[in-house]
Amino acid sequence: MFVLLVVVLAACAADPSGRDTSNEPPSSEGEDTEATDGATDGDDAEEAAMTDGEAADDGATDDGASDDGATEDGADGDITPPEANLTDGCATEDLQDLDWFPDKVAFDVAKGIRATYDGNVKLVTIDRPNDSADAVPLTVALVQCGTTLPEDVRADIVVDVPVQRAVTYSTTFLQGFDLIGRTDVLVGHGGLQYASTQSVVEAAEAGDIVEVGNQTSPDLETLAAAEPDVIMVSAGFSGADPTEPFAALDVPVVPNASYLEVDPLGRAEWMKLEAMLLNEEAAVVDVFDGVAADWDELVALAADVAEDDRPTVLTNDPFAGTWFASGGESYTASLIAAAGGAYVFADEPGSTLPLDLETVLERGQDADVWLSAGSVAVTPEQFVADDERLGLFAAFPDNVWANDADLGPTGGNRFYEEGAVRPDLVLADVVAILHPDLLPDHEPRFYGLLGSQAGDGAEAGAAG
Secondary structure (H helix, E strand, O other), X not given: OOXXXXXXXXXXXXXXXXXXXXXXXXXXXXXXXXXXXXXXXOOOOOOOOOOOOOOOOOOOXXXXXXXXXXXXXXXXXXXXXXXXXXXXXXXXXXXXXXXXXXXXXXXXXXXXXXXXXXXXXXXXXXXXXXXXXXXXXXXXXXXXXXXXXXXXXXXXXXXXXXXXXXXXXXXXXXXXXXXXXXXXXXXXXXXXXXXXXXXXXXXXXXXXXXXXXOOOOEOHHHHHHHOOOEEEEEOEOOOOOOOHHHOOOOOOEXXXXXXXXXXXXXXXXXXXXXXXXHOOHHHHHHHHHHHHHHHHHHHHHHHOOOHHHOOEEEEOOEEOOEEEEEOOOOHHHHHHHHOOOEEOOOOOOOOEEEEXXXXXXXXXXXXXXXXXXXXXXXXXXXXOOOOHHHHHOOOOOOOEEEOOOOEOOOOOEHHHHHHHHOHHHHHHHHHHHHOOOOOOOOOOOOOEEOOOOOOOOHHHHHOO
């Protein structure tokens, strides 16, 4: 008679969802990425071992296996791993060598993050947990709950997964949870007034997600009361440690450095980190692969445009006397290139260029298209009221496009929120603006002409 080892799930409330993916471990190779802040560079599965909560059969089945996700082969005593990641339960046996994560992800586009899987641990390396060029890589160990971290594994941060309660500190993170249908785990967010994700807005109105203050000065009392399993913060600015303000709490803090990615698709790929916290790798693979396929299709479409037919593009406008233009090594420059445009500062190194208006006039006065300038709620007359020289650009006023055409119910800008993880939607807008003949039926969503929503008479003034 064979001895049977049974691993039982401690069932939680979430419904299992998703599909199986490859069991091949992802590559651990990665590179440092050039810093490019989306806010300042020119844009500001589970099929569980038990289904539907069914309890595991205490006895062995006819073939010597139990109904659990981990079973013992009666012939050789080997333990069989679960068939899918456990998104709603923990192990009751501390089997560190068992492959608890048959559903895996790899970061193939993003340059600032890597992931490896080994038994009961996922190791995530964040190359630049802040925007300093001298930032030291940070390692996060995601450990299957019910098991313990192996003694030979070293990590800066340890998180038991799947996480059931999470707090976030950037609206750019919200859509990642929403796309895999898991905003139910969010219990707090810093800056709820800026959220535009509908599921988050509704949860906040119901009191299920609470305001937890600013990332640099969090509301520690409210945070403690929310009892999060993890806090996700935006990677620090100016070399600051983004985890320091939360030191008084006994809660793991995970920095998210997606905003440092130059490639828009690489920035979106950081949604996989959120899914890894929930063991929802299978679900996020479905989502990201769909986004990537749409992105690649649009890039291929624009790639056929001859160099001489690529319109020149200018971006942004002055702020407090300085024009913060995107450099040639930025998210914005990458987006314009992918859309078949010729960015006027594409040859300038770096991500952000603080310039005066005279310099921008010299380089970009004749640009065909002007992106991310002004507002759809500001008339052309209002736009040039503070500096009439803004009216000297050839694109003014007929081809000036603001990126605030799609606002959420509380005024949050979906360009920065949904657009962060759906670069395919942003790219479709830009392709349609630069090459209307390529997408003749596409109506830009995130972008609108300057003044097009400013009231009576504004559209006529903006849309010549």
